[in-house]
Amino acid sequence: MGVLEKIPATRRARRANVEAVPAARLPLNEILRGDCIETMRALPDRCVDMIFADPPYNLQLGGDLHRPDGSQVDAVDDDWDKFDTFAAYDRFTRDWLREAHRILKDDGTIWVIGSYHNIFRVGTALQDQGFWVLNDIVWRKANPMPNFKGTRFTNAHETLIWCSKAEKAKYTFNYRTMKALNDDVQMRSDWTLPICSGGERLKDDDGHKAHPTQKPESLLYRVMLACTEPGDLVLDPFFGTGTTGAVARRLGRRWIGIEREDKYIKVATQRIAATLPLDESAMMSIPEKKAMPRIAFGLLVEGGLIPPGSVVTDARRRWSATVRADGMLASGCGAIGSIHRLGAQLQKAPSCNGWSFWHIETAQGLEPIDAVRQRHLAELGS
Amino acid sequence: MGVLEKIPATRRARRANVEAVPAARLPLNEILRGDCIETMRALPDRCVDMIFADPPYNLQLGGDLHRPDGSQVDAVDDDWDKFDTFAAYDRFTRDWLREAHRILKDDGTIWVIGSYHNIFRVGTALQDQGFWVLNDIVWRKANPMPNFKGTRFTNAHETLIWCSKAEKAKYTFNYRTMKALNDDVQMRSDWTLPICSGGERLKDDDGHKAHPTQKPESLLYRVMLACTEPGDLVLDPFFGTGTTGAVARRLGRRWIGIEREDKYIKVATQRIAATLPLDESAMMSIPEKKAMPRIAFGLLVEGGLIPPGSVVTDARRRWSATVRADGMLASGCGAIGSIHRLGAQLQKAPSCNGWSFWHIETAQGLEPIDAVRQRHLAELGS
DNA sequence: CTACGCCGTGAATCTGGGG
DNA sequence: TCCCCAGATTCACGGCGTA
Numbered sequence: 001m002g003v004l005e006k007i008p009a010t011r012r013a014r015r016a017n018v019e020a021v022p023a024a025r026l027p028l029n030e031i032l033r034g035d036c037i038e039t040m041r042a043l044p045d046r047c048v049d050m051i052f053a054d055p056p057y058n059l060q061l062g063g064d065l066h067r068p069d070g071s072q073v074d075a076v077d078d079d080w081d082k083f084d085t086f087a088a089y090d091r092f093t094r095d096w097l098r099e100a101h102r103i104l105k106d107d108g109t110i111w112v113i114g115s116y117h118n119i120f121r122v123g124t125a126l127q128d129q130g131f132w133v134l135n136d137i138v139w140r141k142a143n144p145m146p147n148f149k150g151t152r153f154t155n156a157h158e159t160l161i162w163c164s165k166a167e168k169a170k171y172t173f174n175y176r177t178m179k180a181l182n183d184d185v186q187m188r189s190d191w192t193l194p195i196c197s198g199g200e201r202l203k204d205d206d207g208h209k210a211h212p213t214q215k216p217e218s219l220l221y222r223v224m225l226a227c228t229e230p231g232d233l234v235l236d237p238f239f240g241t242g243t244t245g246a247v248a249r250r251l252g253r254r255w256i257g258i259e260r261e262d263k264y265i266k267v268a269t270q271r272i273a274a275t276l277p278l279d280e281s282a283m284m285s286i287p288e289k290k291a292m293p294r295i296a297f298g299l300l301v302e303g304g305l306i307p308p309g310s311v312v313t314d315a316r317r318r319w320s321a322t323v324r325a326d327g328m329l330a331s332g333c334g335a336i337g338s339i340h341r342l343g344a345q346l347q348k349a350p351s352c353n354g355w356s357f358w359h360i361e362t363a364q365g366l367e368p369i370d371a372v373r374q375r376h377l378a379e380l381g382s
Numbered sequence: 383m384g385v386l387e388k389i390p391a392t393r394r395a396r397r398a399n400v401e402a403v404p405a406a407r408l409p410l411n412e413i414l415r416g417d418c419i420e421t422m423r424a425l426p427d428r429c430v431d432m433i434f435a436d437p438p439y440n441l442q443l444g445g446d447l448h449r450p451d452g453s454q455v456d457a458v459d460d461d462w463d464k465f466d467t468f469a470a471y472d473r474f475t476r477d478w479l480r481e482a483h484r485i486l487k488d489d490g491t492i493w494v495i496g497s498y499h500n501i502f503r504v505g506t507a508l509q510d511q512g513f514w515v516l517n518d519i520v521w522r523k524a525n526p527m528p529n530f531k532g533t534r535f536t537n538a539h540e541t542l543i544w545c546s547k548a549e550k551a552k553y554t555f556n557y558r559t560m561k562a563l564n565d566d567v568q569m570r571s572d573w574t575l576p577i578c579s580g581g582e583r584l585k586d587d588d589g590h591k592a593h594p595t596q597k598p599e600s601l602l603y604r605v606m607l608a609c610t611e612p613g614d615l616v617l618d619p620f621f622g623t624g625t626t627g628a629v630a631r632r633l634g635r636r637w638i639g640i641e642r643e644d645k646y647i648k649v650a651t652q653r654i655a656a657t658l659p660l661d662e663s664a665m666m667s668i669p670e671k672k673a674m675p676r677i678a679f680g681l682l683v684e685g686g687l688i689p690p691g692s693v694v695t696d697a698r699r700r701w702s703a704t705v706r707a708d709g710m711l712a713s714g715c716g717a718i719g720s721i722h723r724l725g726a727q728l729q730k731a732p733s734c735n736g737w738s739f740w741h742i743e744t745a746q747g748l749e750p751i752d753a754v755r756q757r758h759l760a761e762l763g764s
Numbered sequence: 765c766t767a768c769g770c771c772g773t774g775a776a777t778c779t780g781g782g783g
Numbered sequence: 784t785c786c787c788c789a790g791a792t793t794c795a796c797g798g799c800g801t802a
Binding site: 067143146147155199 | 791792793794795796797798
Binding site for chain 1: 445468496497498500503504505506508509510512515516517518519520522526528529532533534535536537538539541542555557558560568569570572608726728729731732733743
């Protein structure tokens with residue numbers, strides 16, 4: 001039984017349109033080798049729930065650039081980023097967006113990331129194609145490359161555009177999941193996240209970076225948590241080293257990647273094979289309940305529903321932690337944090353929904369702490 | 383004596399092009415009543431140093447949107463044709479940007495602010511018009527309006543696009559001023575500033591806000607400090623309540639505003655009259671090193687500040703060299719060259735700033751030779 | 765074992781004046 | 784228009800080696 005079948009019927013019902021082709025006949029969890037436009041043409045209408053696209057930025061770089069210490073900046077000089085004119089870039093953009101619009105389900109959404117070099121062309125083409133912009137999201141880089149020559153402001157962000165298929169189209173937005181991720185205030189349109197470096201950055205056999213523009217998993221993690229459900233199908237037409245596939249697998253989403261270059265396909269294949277799905281409870285989004293009063297975890301501790309000193313574990317008892325009087329959790333290894341933070345830290349995930357990840361032994365057996373919260377809520381209501 | 387005359391000749395010289403019309407014949411520090419395109423047409427070529435534009439955002443409220451023939455776009459209608467509306471907005475944008483490009487000096491810059499509703503159209507039109515994007519700046523609102531329905535991310539930012547007139551055009555960027563404003567680290571492309579509220583928010587006679595999209599003065603303050611000099615002429619073709627004019631006056635810049643509606647002109651006029659210019663010392667930007675008078679190394683040798691035969695080393699004393707009477711350096715290995723050349727050669731670097739690389743033993747200890755130059759400069763000034 | 769410092773590096777439209 | 788050369792210019796991390 002696949003993950004899809006576990007989605008509650010009420011959520012599945014939000015999918016307004018019927019899949020034109022059974023999922024079994026789609027190339028699921030595979031990298032399709034080829035040109036993105038040609039390859040999308042071979043996919044049926046309205047078959048994917050979400051598209052994440054990281055197209056070439058058309059950087060138009062000039063000569064070499066040196067840091068003040070004399071070292072040279074490793075520039076993006078790949079052929080795939082070269083276009084003769086803005087008109088050529090616009091044609092390319094319109095062509096792939098046309099196919100993207102066709103294969104997207106009517107209640108699906110598309111995300112496209114870019115910089116000032118290309119994002120205005122992309123945004124215009126999205127609107128002209130009939131996509132409806134829901135938000136533009138700013139990825140604020142925590143650690144951008146400086147402007148070495150002191151000629152401009154540090155280019156410290158990139159822009160993502162999030163669109164539904166049409167103005168009145170339904171779409172998935174896991175509002176409460178995003179709010180929980182953001183310390184219980186609404187998630188804003190600016191996200192501060194580090195660039196991809198350290199152990200996450202894939203290297204080729206020579207030890208050089210495998211791809212010049214690898215995106216951080218935290219970015220895709222937030223995108224997918226925000227607007228897909230487990231079992232949903234995510235397409236990435238510019239797959240590169242497969243960040244989209246890795247995060248999809250980790251979050252229990254299905255995926256299709258399209259990539260032209262064998263070297264990237266090879267790296268992505270290995271990477272995704274080495275990625276393990278997260279604990280199932282951690283990937284479920286918080287049920288969308290309107291007007292649910294906010295209950296801090298500390299309130300349950302204060303109120304004696306989860307007394308200090310209680311031991312909580314994940315569903316499979318791989319990790320455990322002790323509840324402190326101030327509502328924080330302490331793990332055996334010495335780490336301390338909120339239910340969300342500690343869950344993320346132990347799993348080495350960028351974020352975690354502590355309410356569904358942490359469980360506690362009750363009269364009903366091992367239950368997520370959210371169950372305790374729900375009972376408390378019910379009591380408050382009565 | 384006007385402020386302009388106080389600008390050092392070295393800076394004025396950076397203004398490459400001659401004003402087509404003497405500044406005295408321009409309508410300075412005035413609000414011109416009328417349509418922005420028609421009014422710009424009456425201004426001469428290459429007459430303004432900077433343009434700040436806050437064009438109408440909303441594609442569906444056609445109040446500010448007119449077809450080229452003057453008829454109004456009827457957009458608030460369930461049956462409205464999206465393409466027609468976007469096309470009308472694009473025509474309007476191209477028309478005013480064409481005039482903006484014409485009246486901007488060759489070394490001037492333009493700033494346009496917008497949201498995801500219009501900024502992609504604006505950015506595309508800017509690039510198509512030949513403007514060269516220098517940065518896109520994100521105004522991160524410290525206190526944005528929440529998304530009440532919980533259907534999207536909180537729209538917590540707006541975007542500004544900063545362009546020079548052409549790819550190779552010179553432009554003013556007060557790098558060191560921006561760095562100083564930002565605790566001595568490079569100013570980034572994301573600016574966190576509060577929205578306009580409280581006492582700054584202008585009210586009409588009924589106590590309602592005078593303008594729906596009044597921009598905070600802090601935003602204009604940073605823009606003008608970054609890329610204009612005192613005495614420069616700033617144009618705002620969508621003047622509204624005159625934030626641009628107020629900040630220009632405060633910072634000793636000259637300004638021209640264009641506004642169609644009498645009620646805004648009235649509010650702006652009162653506001654600017656009540657704004658006092660800052661003390662002159664407060665409005666000067668930090669001098670850019672590039673604009674400071676050059677002192678040849680040989681001059682210091684001639685003047686006896688660094689006598690021939692002196693030994694200079696790098697900060698860690700890994701390399702040393704002897705100063706020759708002609709201002710060249712000679713290293714022990716026989717290499718001879720300017721302070722820059724020899725520094726680069728010894729480090730095997732593509733280039734080197736000899737002023738900061740080479741050090742000399744003084745009463746203050748081991749100092750970069752630039753310190754000697756700075757002291758010499760200070761003596762010359764007094 | 766920790767602390768500290770050095771080194772490498774990241775989607776970058778990255779100098780300007782004089783001869 | 785091109786060449787030459789003076790000289791201005793970097794932030795946050797992660798990894799690794801040394802004290």
